[in-house]
Amino acid sequence: MEAPGDDGEAAARSPELTTAEVSDAALVARCRAGDDDAWRELVERFSRYVYAIAVQGFRLRQQDAEDVFQDVFARVYERLGSLRDDDAVRPWIAQLTRRVCIDRLRSGSRESEADLDDLPELPAEDALTALEEAFDVHEAMAELPQNCQQILDRFFARDESYRTIGDTLGLPAGTIASRISRCLDKLRDNFEGRNVPPAASGGQVT
């Protein structure tokens, strides 16, 4: 039996979902102070974004994408101290990821003795802008009740079935569709209420 308005209570917390409790700037400051837990949270917060830029934006093969992923976070770790504006960590990471992806494509071209001017197809700016918008939506999602976060993430980002979601969250599978619809309504209200401007490009890759 589905209780009205109970989208937030029942689910066990998924470690993969981020919360909006700590601002990017606060997280960066804690990382810089050597807080390993903050670093873990920072990686968690931006892992999907970096992954999506590499795989969807630049269409890198899985092995190349993994190298890029690790390289990006290694550089972030090493250079966090040079970030001028802690609030700009997201565009900074995005810019860094793009640069590492381009380096990887160039290096691949050299290895295959292709013409350096003939780089593999670079992503359209629209594709990268859409990923920024997707990140905004995920941030808005992180402010929803846990059960809504879980249901929306599992269904749309992890492609899980109603049955799997129901079994995992202890909810009747027959109620998942209506819960999804309600959670999307909440997300829309939340997202449009945020009135998030396009991601700033103030971060500087050093």
Add this chain to the structure above:
Amino acid sequence: MSNYDHEQLSRLIGMLPPAPEAWVQAAQELPAARRGLDELVARAEADAAFRAEVLADLERALQTEGVEPQPRVVEELRRLLADQ
């Protein structure tokens, strides 16, 4: 801001699937791995016998230090020792 319908929102949610768990974990363990590497390299600098021991089995040296000997980390240790 324009109105978002369910279809647009669901498409945007789906654009950011989770990265492979092992990748995320490796990145999260970076600070500990770096500390382990620094410790090994410092000891190897001060002790030639220890350096030879580490070079003989990089993976075991990392494990002893509590660092997961992922290929990337092993390669980094090899590079750091070669730079000495």
